[in-house]
Amino acid sequence: MSEVASLQLTPREERGKGPCSRLRSNGLVPGVFYNSKGENISFTVDNLALGKAFEKVRYSKMIELQIEVDGQVQKRNALFKKLVTHPVKRRYDHVDFIGIDLDKEVQVTVPVETTGRAKGVVLGGKLEILHERVLVQCLPTIIPDAIVMDVTTMDIGDRVTVDQLPLPEGVKAVYDRNFPVIAIQTARGAKTGEEEE
Numbered sequence: 001m002s003e004v005a006s007l008q009l010t011p012r013e014e015r016g017k018g019p020c021s022r023l024r025s026n027g028l029v030p031g032v033f034y035n036s037k038g039e040n041i042s043f044t045v046d047n048l049a050l051g052k053a054f055e056k057v058r059y060s061k062m063i064e065l066q067i068e069v070d071g072q073v074q075k076r077n078a079l080f081k082k083l084v085t086h087p088v089k090r091r092y093d094h095v096d097f098i099g100i101d102l103d104k105e106v107q108v109t110v111p112v113e114t115t116g117r118a119k120g121v122v123l124g125g126k127l128e129i130l131h132e133r134v135l136v137q138c139l140p141t142i143i144p145d146a147i148v149m150d151v152t153t154m155d156i157g158d159r160v161t162v163d164q165l166p167l168p169e170g171v172k173a174v175y176d177r178n179f180p181v182i183a184i185q186t187a188r189g190a191k192t193g194e195e196e197e
Helices: 017-025 047-057
Strands: 005-008 028-034 040-046 063-069 072-085 092-099 106-115 126-129 133-138 147-150 159-161 180-185
Touching: 005 040, 005 047, 017 028, 028 047, 040 047, 040 063, 047 063, 047 072, 047 092, 106 126, 106 180
Parallel strands: 005 063, 028 092, 106 147
Antiparallel strands: 028 040, 063 072, 072 092, 106 133, 126 180, 159 180
16 A cells, blocks of 8 residues: 555634635635544545545545544544545535544555556457456555556457456455456457467
8 A cells, every 4th residue: 555645724713605605716626524523523624635636546545534622733634535525626625524433444445557568459459448447345454546457368369357356465356247357359360369379
């Protein structure tokens, strides 16, 4: 797992459209942090800092929130739950964070990446990533940055299903059906391995 990103939040007491509109005009984004323990904290966060943090973690990586609670800065581990972007202006309108426990598994989607040059691509086939992200379950501290599949030996017509993905120890895929994730599709004029031999 890569280094955990952090974000500074400032508690807010004012609610409603008027106060939130004023915050946004000053480059701040209103938001809410909540968790299973019953905490519900309203806050503001700098728009630029929020954008940079989201680029690092998206919806699949843990982030450390620094929140002032009862006069003291406390840390909360969380995931982005919802980030609302303004339909026209280059800003965020609202953000929700959900708190997580480091000793309890979470379900997140992580990107699928490939390495190597597939045998089938050399023969003229086309590499297709049919699902760019897959749902996995694991502890927050071991969420992988990506699931990387070596496709070097894949021939035209071969495919990799979700249960064949090389997952790190402690990480398991969550799925209702065993769907294909990566495939080498036939391209016009391509030759199969048998034809070449």
